[in-house]
Amino acid sequence: MLVNQDQILTAVIETVQMVTVSFIFSILLGLPLGIALFVTRAGQILENRAVFSVLNIVINVFRSIPFIILLVAIIPFTRLVVGTSIGTAAAIVPMIVYAGPYIARLVESSLLEVDDGVLEAADAMGATPFQTILRFLLPEALSSLVVNFTIATIGLIGASAMAGTVGGGGVGDLAITYGYQRFDTVTMAITVIILIVMVQGLQSLGNFLSRTVGRR
Known part of the structure; x- marks a missing residue:
């Protein structure tokens, strides 16, 4: 049985929901972690080797686990969180x-690109650490952050597709259930095209936003 347009539309909506919600919460988790990684590094405004070492190890541990293994583990x-291990919410x-940890590392990378002169200017103006982060570091790194957040979002699209292997819903589930298990090459081709369009669209949007904020 071939998939119909309603099934395809539902799968796309589920994928968008998964990526959007997970991106928002990943930012809420990863942005503070990334900032903490940067400011506690040696020579930075809140240098703390113990905090940096712990955060660095924890983030590296989670980043070392392939998503498909993490998904099951x-x-x-x-x-415990959503009451089920199957479906869009569970994915x-x-x-x-x-x-979250991936975005934390991307945020740290973006902040490391900020010129040291910016921090020196903040210090000369008597800015507090919070003011330095909010008014100097983040605005200067904004263009790079947009690019890196785009990369993270595209990674989440790939993760949402892999979630389909365990009934996570979305385009990945459609590809596994119909394209792979039922040898439906048409459905497989459609899901591949959808994912390509989504990635290309996001990358183009991210590039545009990065150039826009960069000019400002």
Whole structure:
């Protein structure tokens, strides 16, 4: 049985929901972690080797686990949070756990690109650490942050597709259920095209926003 337009539309909506919700919560988790990584580094405004070492190790541990393994490994935690391990809601939990540390590292990378003169100017003006982060570091790194957030979002699209292997819903589930298990090459081709369009669209939007904020 071939998939119909309603099934395809539902799968696309589920994928958008998974990526959007997981991206928002991953930012809420990853942005503070990334800032903390940067400011506690040696020579930075809130240097603290102990805090930096702990954060660095924890983030590296989570980033070392492939998403498909993480997806299965935290099933008990997923059940605890959303009450099930199957479906769109269940896929969001491991996607956040997967993307949060990744975004933290991307944020740290963006902040490291900020010229030291910006921090020197903030210090000369008597800015507090909070003011330095909010009014100097983040605005200067904004263009790079937009690019890196775009990369993270595209990674979440890939993760949402992998979530389909365990009944996570979305385009990935459609590809596995119909394209792979039922040898439906047409459905497989459609899902591939949808994912390509989504990635290309997001990358183009991210590039545009990065150039826009960069000019400002």
